[in-house]
Amino acid sequence: MTETPRQRQHRQTMADILQLAHRQLATEGSAGLSLRAIARELGLVSSAIYRYVPSRDELLTLLIEESYTAYGDAVEAAEARCRRDDLGRRWLTTGRAVRRWAVANPAEWALLYGSPVPGYQAPSERTTAAGSRVPILLLTLLADAGLEPSPDDPPMTAALHRELNRLRPAFPGDLKPGVFARALLAYTSLCGLVSFEVFGQFTNTVTQFPAHLDHQLARLGAVLGLPEPLR
Amino acid sequence: MTETPRQRQHRQTMADILQLAHRQLATEGSAGLSLRAIARELGLVSSAIYRYVPSRDELLTLLIEESYTAYGDAVEAAEARCRRDDLGRRWLTTGRAVRRWAVANPAEWALLYGSPVPGYQAPSERTTAAGSRVPILLLTLLADAGLEPSPDDPPMTAALHRELNRLRPAFPGDLKPGVFARALLAYTSLCGLVSFEVFGQFTNTVTQFPAHLDHQLARLGAVLGLPEPLR
């Protein structure tokens, strides 16, 4: 029942590889990820690494999975500390947590939300679930707010309306198309803001990042139809 | 006065290199960019390419410059076809043009707005000017609209307010901080929406891209304080 020493050793080496990979990601970026370098640091000959990781792409996939998990954990934990009925604060806290995690882990953020690594396509069946956690947080938030379509919602084509209706059962909250669209805009805008900071698009412009994010989160909160944070 | 055959030849080869590089970028992505492969396709030995391009990083910089120029040209041209006084349409058209260019040139879009190529930092003095053209379009648009700060603008910290005030002389339109911030949100949101589509973040969610973008552009237009497009 208990694992053999060999299994234990294997698990340990695997963990070492992933840890070194994360470190390499942080220092060299995703294109600098080198199986040979990891093997070298582990005191292994280059071919031995393939006993653990079948290919560089697979290592990338593992890193993406781990990163999505860490990202979801961080944001969910922050959001969970808010009073459930303080919807404005839940949104503000979520946005801040997304930024905080991204700034603390820029290489991982780039892996998740940056340009796809060329020639490599993450197997969606292994990443979509982990990647949906933060968006789902948002949808739940809007559902808790009891938001309804508003006459201020711009019109949308019938095809888009149908599509968003089709998505309703696949996500929590059962949001009507207009509200679902608001959530989409909020999340894409948030990611856009964070990516601009992390990817350096704001150089020579904004440097007051936390203040700027708070300001824009307040704007987006208004677009969503959320009240301001309490007190 | 006229250029010598040798200069002509050099210019031609340089143009060939850039064209092949753009093609390679499209098929292999930025990490697949290979000087050797370009040389091979040109019928040159690998070392000869260095007569034209001093390094891979320099080739990347050239591609970024060309891409920013093509991007700016495309969006400016589209926006210029709008009636000057139809501010809602100018915004809608700008947003659509950004998406159209990005979808038509996904690798170039990734180069400009995706994760920075690891280990490589674009020399900002060579890219910021070209990269500012579309944002400047937006600032001009808001200035033409004569937008003023509104009581609906969320508060911002004094430091952020000062910073945005400091930026005023460096950009056209002389926008007050609250209005400038609206422009920042609009552009980051637009880029976020487009990147989500181009980078595949919408898989299993939105597929009605043009309709979705129009819908969200209308929302953002309202946030900006622009009227709806005429007729």
Add this chain to the structure above:
DNA sequence: ACTTTGCGAGAGCACCGCTCTCTCTTGCTT
């Protein structure tokens, strides 16, 4: 005790960016 399995070592393939040297041709200058 025997056999299967796991795992590291080593050599090797094809590719990459980049450097250095050598050669030949072009084009400018005296």
Add this chain to the structure above:
DNA sequence: AAGCAAGAGAGAGCGGTGCTCTCGCAAAGT
């Protein structure tokens, strides 16, 4: 016109990459 400098390609080579294959040893299972 002669001579010299610069341009441009060829070739060899360095160190790096991902990945494959074979070999041998030791641990695990029977």
